Amino acid sequence: MKQALTLLAAAILVATPALADPVGMRAKGGQPEYLFLETTPRAEAAATAQKLAKAVVAARLIIFAYGAKITNPELGDKGFGGEFFERQWRSAVEDDMIDATPNQKRIYEKLFWAGRQVIENNQDRINVKGIAWKHFLPAKWEREMGQVFTARTGIIIKQPGRTYRNPVNVPDAAELSTLQHFVGAERTDNKPITSFTTMGKQAVYRHMEPIRLVAPCLPCHGKPKGEPDMLGFEKDGLEAGDLIGLMSVTIGVSD
Numbered sequence: 385m386k387q388a389l390t391l392l393a394a395a396i397l398v399a400t401p402a403l404a405d406p407v408g409m410r411a412k413g414g415q416p417e418y419l420f421l422e423t424t425p426r427a428e429a430a431a432t433a434q435k436l437a438k439a440v441v442a443a444r445l446i447i448f449a450y451g452a453k454i455t456n457p458e459l460g461d462k463g464f465g466g467e468f469f470e471r472q473w474r475s476a477v478e479d480d481m482i483d484a485t486p487n488q489k490r491i492y493e494k495l496f497w498a499g500r501q502v503i504e505n506n507q508d509r510i511n512v513k514g515i516a517w518k519h520f521l522p523a524k525w526e527r528e529m530g531q532v533f534t535a536r537t538g539i540i541i542k543q544p545g546r547t548y549r550n551p552v553n554v555p556d557a558a559e560l561s562t563l564q565h566f567v568g569a570e571r572t573d574n575k576p577i578t579s580f581t582t583m584g585k586q587a588v589y590r591h592m593e594p595i596r597l598v599a600p601c602l603p604c605h606g607k608p609k610g611e612p613d614m615l616g617f618e619k620d621g622l623e624a625g626d627l628i629g630l631m632s633v634t635i636g637v638s639d
């Protein structure tokens with residue numbers, strides 16, 4: 385009897401791993417944020433998300449404009465520090481801040497703080513001499529800024545990719561269907577897809593707008609499809625005007 389029990393126990397032990405989830409898969413349930421620290425009143429939600437998306441696009445353009453300098457292998461210090469960046473960014477969004485509510489102004493300040501942090505964190509990388517492609521791009525800044533901003537505010541800013549290069553940019557179910565919508569739509573269709581929904585128990589507002597390619601993006605995201613770009617990723621085979629990803633903002637709603 386004792387032996388039979390031992391055998392049974394051994395059989396259960398052997399069988400147990402088969403009950404566990406497959407290794408390396410996403411854990412089920414849960415959500416990207418749990419504690420939505422900064423929220424927006426329902427009536428302000430659309431404007432808050434729009435302002436955030438617009439400010440992030442403006443920052444991407446500033447980094448993009450410094451691309452030639454950042455990738456110049458002859459230069460050490462590029463003069464592209466946190467304070468310098470923040471000043472330019474603030475002046476680019478000045479007009480949108482005029483009608484910002486006190487709640488939106490506080491969120492803007494946290495956005496500027498997060499964006500500046502990321503430029504400061506990347507100084508050693510940006511200032512490397514002798515290497516052209518240092519993997520400092522608008523998309524990388526946005527990914528890191530989004531993580532810092534979410535950590536401080538609970539507001540999720542993401543850029544899910546059509547075929548993502550960084551795993552942080554994997555689309556969730558809503559983002560995936562929005563990507564599919566824009567892939568199937570006219571290139572001129574840039575109307576954001578928005579919704580009031582929930583994330584866990586939290587009421588949220590989601591805003592997703594297309595990010596489209598322009599000519600200077602094509603050395604990496606263009607043709608010929610499958611050929612490696614300068615960072616080793618396979619080119620996407622897309623053209624100017626094509627969808628490459630989404631600017632996705634999710635903000636908790638307070639009422």
Ligand code: HEC
Binds near residue numbers: 524545553598613614
């Ligand atoms: C030098 C090559 C290069 C160029 C040029 C480039 N990208 Fe990318 N792109 C990348 C890399 C590498 C990533 C991954 C960045 C990261 O998160 O580290 C990326 C990521 C992205 C993402 C996020 C989804 C993903 O794939 O992870 C979007 C959206 C994007 N790029 C759009 C653009 C747009 C728009 C342009 C032109 C304005 C552009 N890119 C120019 C290399 C490039």
